[in-house]
Structures are given as C-alpha cells and as structure tokens.
Amino acid sequence: MGNSDLTFSVWDNNRWGEIFRIPSKPEMPESFYETKMKECFEDKQLAMGVGRAVISSVVPGLTEKGRNAARALFHVEPLTVGPSVYPRLPLEVLNPAEIGSDLVANAMAAFVKYKRNTIVVDFGTALTFTTVLATGKMAGVSIAPGLKTAIKALSQNTAKLFDVAIEIPPSALGTNTITAIQSGIFLGYEGLVRTMIAKIKSEAGDCIAVATGGLSWAIPNLRPDFYAIEPTHTLDGLRIIADLMTEEK
Known part of the structure; x- marks a missing residue:
C-alpha cells in the first residue's frame, strides 16, 4: 500500500497474475477498498479462494483498511510486514x-x-x-x-x-x-x-x-x-x- 496506489496481485502456479492498482485514498472508508478489490477479481473472473495475504503499507492511515478488506474478502488473517517481522x-x-x-x-x-x-x-x-x-x-x-x-x-x-x-x-x-x-x-x-x-x-x-x-x-x-x-x-x-x-x- 503506497502513497499513490494500492498495488496487489495473486501468486498462483508459480507466477504472478494481473497486477492491479487502486488509487490510495486514506480519506475513503474501508468499504471503498473492499469493493474495488472485489471488482478487480470479478473483472478478471478470479476465484476469491486466497490461502494467504501479506501486506506492506507505507501509509499508516491505510494499513488497517487494507487488513480489514483482506479479512472480509478472503477470510484469512493477513501478515503485515513491519518491525515485529x-x-x-x-x-x-x-x-x-x-x-x-x-x-x-x-x-x-x-x-x-x-x-x-x-x-x-x-x-x-x-x-x-x-x-x-x-x-x-x-x-x-x-x-x-x-x-x-x-x-x-x-x-x-x-x-x-x-x-x-x-x-x-x-x-x-x-x-x-x-x-x-x-x-x-x-x-x-x-x-x-x-x-x-x-x-x-x-x-x-x-x-x-x-x-x-x-x-x-x-x-x-x-x-x-x-x-x-x-x-x-x-x-x-x-x-x-x-x-x-x-x-x-
């Protein structure tokens, strides 16, 4: 999660799929990111069955929104890369x-x-x-x-x-x-x-x-x-x- 974009992709069969970019808008509610990510998956007809999620965020105001979007969409607890890791x-x-x-x-x-x-x-x-x-x-x-x-x-x-x-x-x-x-x-x-x-x-x-x-x-x-x-x-x-x-x- 960067200052300009939230960038994400799915690793499957030892390769990255489509790279998606959503504009970073810290003022938007959590539902904005959940909806946009879901639209990306639906547009490319991707299954929502993600086994793991990992997050890197340099925008503190977006970190928890990204985590909650991952929880809601994929039903996994995301790993957030930071000092504890x-x-x-x-x-x-x-x-x-x-x-x-x-x-x-x-x-x-x-x-x-x-x-x-x-x-x-x-x-x-x-x-x-x-x-x-x-x-x-x-x-x-x-x-x-x-x-x-x-x-x-x-x-x-x-x-x-x-x-x-x-x-x-x-x-x-x-x-x-x-x-x-x-x-x-x-x-x-x-x-x-x-x-x-x-x-x-x-x-x-x-x-x-x-x-x-x-x-x-x-x-x-x-x-x-x-x-x-x-x-x-x-x-x-x-x-x-x-x-x-x-x-x-």
Whole structure:
C-alpha cells in the first residue's frame, strides 16, 4: 500500500497474475477498498479462494483498511510486514523502527534472487535506492522525489507551469513548456539515477542494479544500466517473507 496506489496481485502456479492498482485514498472508508478489490477479481473472473495475504503499507492511515478488506474478502488473517517481522528474516535490517516495509521487501527479494551485492532502484512516488549486500546486510537507502512527484511539485509551486505527460522529450532543448519540463525531469532523472548508482558502487563495492516500481519503464535510456527490470520485485519480496513466516509455523 503506497502513497499513490494500492498495488496487489495473486501468486498462483508459480507466477504472478494481473497486477492491479487502486488509487490510495486514506480519506475513503474501508468499504471503498473492499469493493474495488472485489471488482478487480470479478473483472478478471478470479476465484476469491486466497490461502494467504501479506501486506506492506507505507501509509499508516491505510494499513488497517487494507487488513480489514483482506479479512472480509478472503477470510484469512493477513501478515503485515513491519518491525515485529524483521528479526525473523535473514537480513540485517537497517534502522528497523524507521525503514519502510517496501524497502525491506525489495532487499529481501534481491538477497534471495541474486545473492550478490544489489542496488534496488524503485521508481514510485519516491525514487528509492536500497542497497543490500550478499551477506544480507542492508547497507543503506537513498530517497529522492519520484518522477510524478517532481512534476507535481513544479505545477503546484509555480504560477505558470503545469502537469505534463510522462513522455521522453525529443531533445534536451525544450521548445515549449511541456518539452522543457519533460527535458528537465526525464533527462535530469536519467543523470540522477546513473550518478547515484555509481556513487553507491564506489562506497559499497561491486553491485548489480535492479529496477522496479510503477514507473520503472519510464526512462528507456537507463535499461542498459540495469541487470534486470522486475516490475514484480517488491511483490516477490513480500511473497518470500510470507513463505518464511509460514515455514516457521
């Protein structure tokens, strides 16, 4: 459950199904999320027989609403990833009281899947860089405004600038307001990501970089910089955590 969207999917037959996104609206009642999730299942003719549910939330006002929606729809008690879970993971979690559970899920997936020093670059509401070492130690996190957040900040804090589409500009030389913003944001973020990856590697040692998040597709020029682009990377981390918790029982 993120600041922009509630993202969910069903793991079945060793693969993820459709990835659904519902706008995050903390002011809406619990019934809103239950109804929207049910509509997603019905639209794709998915059975409601879910055996487990696992939740990561970085929006405190949504956490319990998500938990209650899972209880009502699937009749299971959802696992909520948070500080009480971290000591049971094969990770050395950085600052457990503060770190977002999505970042822990990203680190968990990287640790299990790659077994190498890995930088997970998550293109979401925030642009995050989570570095996990092959030993399982979370070495550090860096956070910057996400692409949409940066565009919105310009439109909300300036008199004559406005929201623009998430599109790569044809040139660094913007010729109107739209292409000027797109040039500054997209080419600027291309440089930001490359610089951060290089700086992290200089401090953490040899690393691979993996991209995830709802906007991981948005800057195609960065694709050669990534070992993999994994849209379901965070979901994989949550699934792996749920598997570990189930094995303990």
